Amino acid sequence: MHKPHVTVAAIVKNKQQFLLVKERDKFTKRICYNQPAGHLEEKETLAQAASRELLEETGLSLKPSGFLGVYNLHAANGVHYLRFCFLFETTSETAVLEPKDSDIISANWHSYEQIKDLPLRSHLVLKCIQDSLNKAPLSLDTIYDD
Structure with a gap:
């Protein structure tokens, strides 16, 4: 039975800057850049998962301000991902970024x-950023969590 991997991503904006994490791709072993992102865990809402991943990978404790969309990706590693992207905004230019996840380099x-111009984890990194610039985010209540 086919089961896509459910993932979340945090698109974090501060003025004209976006927060990315530098990591080593487990499939290709190359250094790449991604949004703070990861898998949905048991008994989490999608928004909670996005906030948790953001905290683990950057040290920032924020709540999402909007929902950007769902992205369907059949990745080069053979895995099918359903990526739920959330928009976060911060005005803190001096927040200390301290990744807690050992897989995150910075x-x-x-x-x-x-x-x-960066080596991105997938084309979805840039696509989600472009969407955050060109589309109005959806309300968080677009997603029903039970």
Whole structure:
């Protein structure tokens, strides 16, 4: 039976900067950049999962301000992902970024132009950022969590 992997991603904006994490891709072993992201855990809502991943991978404790969308990806590693993207906004330019997840090398702010030239984990990293710039986020109550 086919079961896609349910993942969440945090699109974090501060003015014209986006927060990305630097990590080593477990499939290709190359250094790449991604949004703070990860798998949905048991008994979590999607929004809770996004906030938890953000905290683990950057040290920032924030709640999502909106829901950006669902992204369906059949990745090069053969895995099918359903990625739920949440928008976060912060005005704290001096927040200390301290990844707690040992898989994260660092967390840093980047401009859209810089991101276009980085080795990204997948094309969804840039697609989600573009969508955050061009689409109005949906209300968090778009998602029903029981």
